[in-house]
Amino acid sequence: MAGELTQAGADRGVQAGAGEAVSAAAGMYVALGTALPGAPDTATLQDFAADELTTAGYERLAVTWEAPAGDPSLISNDAALEFGPFTADPPEVGYAFLCTAASGTVGDVLAYWTADTPRDAAIDDYLRFAVNALSISLD
Numbered sequence: 001m002a003g004e005l006t007q008a009g010a011d012r013g014v015q016a017g018a019g020e021a022v023s024a025a026a027g028m029y030v031a032l033g034t035a036l037p038g039a040p041d042t043a044t045l046q047d048f049a050a051d052e053l054t055t056a057g058y059e060r061l062a063v064t065w066e067a068p069a070g071d072p073s074l075i076s077n078d079a080a081l082e083f084g085p086f087t088a089d090p091p092e093v094g095y096a097f098l099c100t101a102a103s104g105t106v107g108d109v110l111a112y113w114t115a116d117t118p119r120d121a122a123i124d125d126y127l128r129f130a131v132n133a134l135s136i137s138l139d
Contacts, residue, residue, distance in 0.1 A: 001113045003098070003136040007042050009110030013138050025100040028110075029060040030081055030134065032127065033095035040112055046105040048097050048112070055090035058083055060102055063134070072139035076132040084126035093127060094118035096134065111136050 005013065016022045035051040037043035066078040094115050101107030113134055121127050 001096075001116060001134055003111040003113045003134060004041070005111050005136065005138070006040065006109050008108045009098070009136075010138075012110065017138075025108075025110075027100065027102060028063050028065075029099050029102055030063045030077075030129070031060045031097050031099055032058065032083060032093045033097060033112075034091050034093060036095050036112065036114070043109065044105075045099055045101060045107045045109050048099070048109050049105045051095075053083075053090055053093060055086050056088045057086040058090065060099070062102070063098070066132070070137075072137045074135055074137040076135040077129065078131060080131055081129040081134075082126050083128070084121060085124045086121055086126075087123065089123050090121050090127075092118045092120045096129075098134075098136075 012022050032053040033051045037047040061081050063077050065075040068075050095112060097109050097112040099107050099109045119127050
């Protein structure tokens with residue numbers, strides 16, 4: 001799934017590309033959502049978290065990335081991500097977002113993805129993203 005950078009993510013990419021010092025985030029986390037904020041490019045973590053999955057068994061997952069490659073530069077998750085098992089029936093998930101906070105609403109959202117097909121899990125089920133399933137490019 002190809003992701004879109006938010007304004008915060010694009011700003012960090014441009015700053016780094018121009019040689020400006022950009023501090024590394026303490027961690028990067030993928031979160032699941034049932035809807036996107038009205039203006040996702042400029043939305044805050046609080047805006048994204050308003051529609052984040054809250055089903056028992058869910059938590060944001062740490063993510064790491066492969067080295068950038070290609071033209072345009074592209075990175076993808078370098079390990080599979082497995083959300084669940086859910087101990088209650090979660091709503092349909094159509095979105096994911098990359099943020100700098102393991103939980104809560106303080107931090108930045110750097111990118112987001114829209115699922116090609118929304119995913120629906122059940123009790124004791126998982127939602128999985130394979131290696132290279134989430135990608136971000138900078139042209």
